[in-house]
Amino acid sequence: MSIIDLGTPAIPGERTVDVVVDGIPVFVAPGTSVLRAAAEAGVAIPKLCATDSLEAFGSCRLCLVEVEGRPGTPASCTTPCTPGMQVRTQTPKVEKLRRGVMELYISDHPLDCLTCPANGDCELQDMAGVVGLREVRYGLDGANHLDAPTDDSNPYFSFDESKCIACSRCVRACAETQGTFALTIEGRGFGSKVSASAGEPFMSSECVSCGACVQACPTSTLQEKTVIDLGVPTRSVKTTCAYCGVGCSFVAELRGDQLVRMVPDKDGGANAGHSCVKGRFAWGYATHRDRQLEPMVRDTIQDEWRVVSWADAIAYAAERFLAIQRDHGVGAIGGITSSRCTNEEVYVVQKMIRAAFGNNNVDTCARVCHSPTGYGLKQTFGTSAGTQDFESVAHSDVMVVIGANPTDGHPVFASRMKRRLRAGAKLIVIDPRRIDLVRSPHVEAAYHLQLQPGTNVAIVNAMSHVVVTEGLVDRAFVAERCEDDSFAQWEAFIAQPANSPEALEAVTGVPAADVRAAARLYATGGNAAIYYGLGVTEHSQGSTMVMGMANLAMATGNIGRTGVGVNPLRGQNNVQGSCDMGSFPHELPGYRHVSDPAVRAIFEAVWGRAIDPEPGLRIPNMLDAAIAGRYLGMFIQGEDIAQSDPNVQHVKAALGSLELLVVQDLFLNETAKFAHVFLPGTSFLEKDGTFTNAERRINRVRPVMAAASGKQEWEVACELATAMGYPMSYAASADIMDEIAATTPTFAGVSFDHLDRHGSVQWPCNDAAPDGTPIMHVDAFVRGKGHFVETPYVPTDERTNRRFPLILTTGRILSQYNVGAQTRRTENVRWHSEDVVEVHPHDAETRGIATGQAVTITSRVGETVLRAKVSDRVPQGVVYTTFHFPGSGANVVTTEYSDWATNCPEYKVTAVELAPTSRLPVTDDEMDAEHRAVAGRP
């Protein structure tokens, strides 16, 4: 597919330099290359090693030009424009030189264009035509690379060395774009060749399979295997990734209806043409044989499923929901929305619950991840939103990464971070585990505060104590932008000796001197930005910690401009959106409390139904009520709570207590084992709507293929609501967004037309900000004055003891995603085929545990078996695991403890004990076989 490439990156700045290229005048910013100036003037200079996503390299010698008044033929990619420069790109001299260069390339290149997978999509082929190559005088029987081997080790792309022209674009992409530095040019002169790590196959090298090298390659050397198998794509659709909260824009490229590859969109506001292994390659789950494409019902969960029509399934669900309400009351049913689904799908489900079910028993999977963000940022700043756009990090001088592992969880944003860190920004990591960012190629944290799990609030208080007591408060900012009284109260509180780093050292385990130094760096190091993840929120004081970080940012004036801010790295693709859309039981869309009659009136007027003015039940309250026999019917949209939520024994007991569970999903997951109605969902390749990423960017999700089940998910919710007596219908998902815009002030200016015109927009988007809002709280906080909140450290009730002396904490790995429903059904399992538990060498030795050995992990609520990995990434006394495989049962051992304000589970702190065992972990194959048996499949 043809993509405009201007040759070298854009240089920011005013276009003050006048240049004439082949007689065409053009103004460019100082520092702009001649190659790019020419492209902007509409003159395409031949090139091979240059591409506008990478810094100029000047190796291929194809972009030579002549400049009036200068000797020689400089490479236009490395020659900056100067005022009055006269450039000639087509002269007999440069044309002859280019043909000579191309002749040399082709003399050592296979002449198999007609059978090459890149035929028609090859820059070398294109350039041979552009320079007018008509002969190769050197023959092909001299020394050459034509028999060089092909490395097929990576499941997604091949490396055919015989086609390599050693332009270094792949090497530079790995370094500049991805920041992994896995590739290099090995050897010199004729022996130069691309090498992964130390001459290893790609699969066993340090390559993270982001695909930046594949995208950068101008030939078929690095080539997607799907292109090799299926052919060059012939059409494309722009859409949005459905994995993490970065929300990368992609161009889905197809041949007919067959998806061939996903190419990150250069115009994507979130990703600017980059991607990770999941988004670019791990989309095969969308057409996996495990997808359940027909509706099914059963009277009890012991019965076999019966495949039925859509109409029968919806009628069955509606009748049983209504029967429960007749027998047990309006509040005896509810539902959960999904952060995997579009804004439109989520909005319709919460509307179905509030208007058709007639109650506010709606919650979302954000309950178990970023609900404390919603609470904490609303209390302090006035709304539940990250303050910055991703691009802001390029202007940060200090980054604080707290409880997040961006290189694994948010890899495309991590690449932005690493680029800025390589340019000199300082990094503070606050995490019990030594994540990759602490030390990786060309990146090293200035401070790694390796705190004890559960002591985040103590650390942030200690940092704020240093700021206040050492005179580092930005008094002017606080006086102008924040409340006087709440600041005064907070200042007195935080200055107490009990909040000093020295007093809290015994609690946190972090040397006081390091805390003081980190606090000074944050307060005085220039633009300082906080980025955080679930290591902040999934604690008993998750909300307190969010407020503590907001206090720190306000006190130091690090809010309201580019390069600073407090930024949640949202876990799932549409966590932000699902929360925006009114998925919480106390809030209508736009984070407005249900008790506000003016807000209810807006929706009542549009929906034609009275809205309950009281908050509904949260997920854990729904589960408790189910076990108590008072909550009997549940609609679950795209969430596998029987795997993802804590203390799954309790979750399963609750699900098993329901009279009716309706699951809308792609797969028959763990939760569906307890379902009575299964409604097939749509993959992101079939959806038509919008996702909102962690920077509040609303991106279009366009259908790449028809819905395999025959219905969009929002249509199903509408039909269910209608069958329950509340007529609900839309002609198209665009109409749902129009209703959102009509009822929600921060979305007032959003429409599909607007998004199609502008690509994306960050809310608030309304009359006051028609082009959206990249940076929030610039002149004033959403709530007016910034509000400081006292944040006393309250230890969790989850304590270690002689029986459970270790703390288990959990996280993610790059190649897998959440409960693995998608990534486990792709070749990504080649990198991570099972979850393991990391244990410190000392703790391993005292228990007789070796790497690879199966161990029991026992907590006070349950036990599971995983293989051990002895690692000093975790400190002594702490063990760590991921939760991507249902058989791993990580949440068999996590407890019912949760954040005090939001009930977000305390996943990050579970007291456990490890012991060697002869039992083996449950494998993914065993789990899948069980699911297939449930579905009646071979």
Place this chain on the structure above:
Amino acid sequence: MSGAVHADPDQVASLLRMANQIASNSHHKPHDDAVAMVQTHLHDFWAPSMLRHLTEWMDADGEGLDPIAAEALEALRPRG
């Protein structure tokens, strides 16, 4: 959840833990402010059925309920 029903012991244990945890995060405040904070939180985030179940249990037993939470619940009684 319709009608007056007696709370399930497990559900009460959960509600009790939640209420006490909210109260424990208010203990740094003066007494009246602490009660007001817990009361506001319960009002804004708890479903009426949750308030009702815990209040019924408080009336019948109340052992182990943080006094701040108890005062807040009492203040919310007409609503529950």
